[in-house]
Amino acid sequence: MFKHLTLSPGVNVKLKDFDPGDTHGWEEADAKRELEELREKMEKLQDVFYASGKYALLIVLQAMDAGGKDGTVKHVMGGFNPSGCSVISFKAPSPEELSHDFLWRVHKAVPPRGHIGIFNRSHYEDVLVVRVLNLVPEKVWRERYDQINTFEKMLCENNVIVLKFFLHISKKEQADRFRDRLADPKKIWKFNPGDLEMREKWGDFMEAYDDVLERCTTAHAPWTIVPADVKWFRNLVVARRIVETVDALDLKYPPPAPGVEKIEIV
Amino acid sequence: MFKHLTLSPGVNVKLKDFDPGDTHGWEEADAKRELEELREKMEKLQDVFYASGKYALLIVLQAMDAGGKDGTVKHVMGGFNPSGCSVISFKAPSPEELSHDFLWRVHKAVPPRGHIGIFNRSHYEDVLVVRVLNLVPEKVWRERYDQINTFEKMLCENNVIVLKFFLHISKKEQADRFRDRLADPKKIWKFNPGDLEMREKWGDFMEAYDDVLERCTTAHAPWTIVPADVKWFRNLVVARRIVETVDALDLKYPPPAPGVEKIEIV
Numbered sequence: 274m275f276k277h278l279t280l281s282p283g284v285n286v287k288l289k290d291f292d293p294g295d296t297h298g299w300e301e302a303d304a305k306r307e308l309e310e311l312r313e314k315m316e317k318l319q320d321v322f323y324a325s326g327k328y329a330l331l332i333v334l335q336a337m338d339a340g341g342k343d344g345t346v347k348h349v350m351g352g353f354n355p356s357g358c359s360v361i362s363f364k365a366p367s368p369e370e371l372s373h374d375f376l377w378r379v380h381k382a383v384p385p386r387g388h389i390g391i392f393n394r395s396h397y398e399d400v401l402v403v404r405v406l407n408l409v410p411e412k413v414w415r416e417r418y419d420q421i422n423t424f425e426k427m428l429c430e431n432n433v434i435v436l437k438f439f440l441h442i443s444k445k446e447q448a449d450r451f452r453d454r455l456a457d458p459k460k461i462w463k464f465n466p467g468d469l470e471m472r473e474k475w476g477d478f479m480e481a482y483d484d485v486l487e488r489c490t491t492a493h494a495p496w497t498i499v500p501a502d503v504k505w506f507r508n509l510v511v512a513r514r515i516v517e518t519v520d521a522l523d524l525k526y527p528p529p530a531p532g533v534e535k536i537e538i539v
Numbered sequence: 540m541f542k543h544l545t546l547s548p549g550v551n552v553k554l555k556d557f558d559p560g561d562t563h564g565w566e567e568a569d570a571k572r573e574l575e576e577l578r579e580k581m582e583k584l585q586d587v588f589y590a591s592g593k594y595a596l597l598i599v600l601q602a603m604d605a606g607g608k609d610g611t612v613k614h615v616m617g618g619f620n621p622s623g624c625s626v627i628s629f630k631a632p633s634p635e636e637l638s639h640d641f642l643w644r645v646h647k648a649v650p651p652r653g654h655i656g657i658f659n660r661s662h663y664e665d666v667l668v669v670r671v672l673n674l675v676p677e678k679v680w681r682e683r684y685d686q687i688n689t690f691e692k693m694l695c696e697n698n699v700i701v702l703k704f705f706l707h708i709s710k711k712e713q714a715d716r717f718r719d720r721l722a723d724p725k726k727i728w729k730f731n732p733g734d735l736e737m738r739e740k741w742g743d744f745m746e747a748y749d750d751v752l753e754r755c756t757t758a759h760a761p762w763t764i765v766p767a768d769v770k771w772f773r774n775l776v777v778a779r780r781i782v783e784t785v786d787a788l789d790l791k792y793p794p795p796a797p798g799v800e801k802i803e804i805v
Contacts, residue, residue: 320725321725324725324728324729343622346620346621346622347620347621347622350621351620351621353621354612354613354617355612355613355616355617355619355621355624355625355626355657356609356612356613356626356628356659358621359621359625359626360621360622360625362622391621393622448804448805451804452804455799455800455802455804458792459586459587459590459792461792461795461799461800462590462792462793462794462795462796463590464795464796464799464802465796466796466798466799466802469802469804526724526725526728527728528728529727529728529730530728530730530731530732532732533721533727533730533732534721534727536721536730536732536735538714538717538718538721538735539714
């Protein structure tokens with residue numbers, strides 16, 4: 274389901290060919306009911322995922338500002354047991370982080386086996402905002418696509434499952450959400466005037482995203498382009514991909530420790 | 540509400556005076572409805588807690604094995620938005636951790652302002668299991684009560700709110716839960732034969748807890764003794780104390796950044 278939203282390696286990607294407002298014929302009430310069911314499945318799957326301790330799950334969320342990263346975490350990942358799930362929000366790097374290679378802080382944050390880690394922004398900013406704002410020479414960011422692919426391949430070979438979601442909103446939808454934020458006393462504090470400078474470079478960002486989605490879609494860690502103008506459809510696509518991925522692992526509870534079956538409690 | 544379960548500094552504590560099966564006259568259905576309401580309040584309070592960025596909240600959970608730490612995280616803290624909430628489970632210390640003072644790994648894990656951190660076990664194990672199993676000389680663990688109090692005072696003075704819960708179950712309830720684990724294929728893998736050795740030292744642990752609860756109940760970070768034989772009552776007590784604590788802060792959303800109110804989105 275929604276299989277064509279997950280990219281295949283080697284395919285040319287142009288975001289303008291993907292409709293951010295698409296809902297694949299779903300109705301809101303059905304999608305919300307389905308999300309509830311998926312959240313219940315996620316809870317069950319997470320229990321055996323944690324118990325088996327065989328894989329780690331790394332979920333990467335990328336989007337333009339107001340693209341719905343926080344909302345996805347709240348409405349989709351809110352279904353996970355917090356004991357086995359952590360969210361890491363990558364901000365502008367600190368001086369210490371900048372004195373290391375760009376993957377250093379990312380590697381430290383990779384979840385251990387049995388756990389789910391959610392990256393709210395990620396190492397992909399190092400080929401997105403860093404590229405658009407010319408924060409490093411072109412030669413440096415161009416080399417990063419391969420470095421990222423190699424890094425993610427190593428993770429994958431070590432049982433870290435990497436799911437990457439680009440939450441795709443239209444420029445018009447961003448404007449609507451910015452206006453909502455400005456009108457809401459509980460949200461206006463979040464508004465950073467710098468977000469408008471990024472908005473002015475929308476075209477440059479889409480071009481940078483085209484390259485990310487194309488060059489960093491590998492067999493081991495493909496990107497999923499999530500139509501994200503409609504929030505309930507965005508949640509449905511993300512939840513379904515997570516559930517299908519973990520379900521396919523067909524994990525089992527581990528056997529008891531030796532001798533445990535004969536224990537009697539007194 | 541449940542105020543007498545939160546200890547006062549200087550009061551003599553004997554756990555045998557507290558009934559682990561107490562439900563203060565509550566009925567299950569009422570308690571569960573109340574928990575749902577508290578979870579909704581927690582969600583709202585967490586939003587402004589995060590936005591204001593003024594305080595951090597550190598929740599310490601201690602209990603005997605099968606005391607309900609994991610269940611409390613799932614059923615109470617599951618109401619938090621995962622973006623601003625992390626759970627840290629302290630296991631037996633690693634060689635690196637052991638080569639530092641006992642508070643080193645704990646300090647690193649303290650949540651930043653705006654965030655909620657949940658300690659599943661904590662620095663208190665260094666005056667509990669460490670004491671009962673004689674892992675360090677008595678002189679060393681005896682000095683730790685004051686070290687802990689001083690550390691927590693510093694946190695408090697730096698806007699870290701510390702809520703400490705002892706989930707108090709009876710020895711009989713532990714036996715029932717151990718038997719349930721042994722009978723459930725989804726839970727038997729968790730059973731560690733070492734847990735039985737701890738159970739044999741129940742009396743020593745209760746004595747060590749009496750000392751922890753008495754010596755480390757300070758004005759800035761008192762302990763709450765949670766009657767925990769009845770899971771729905773345990774959840775209610777913990778949720779209510781969290782909600783009452785955060786509610787009393789009377790936090791406000793921060794004002795918008797300068798100039799933001801005049802912005803028009805084009």
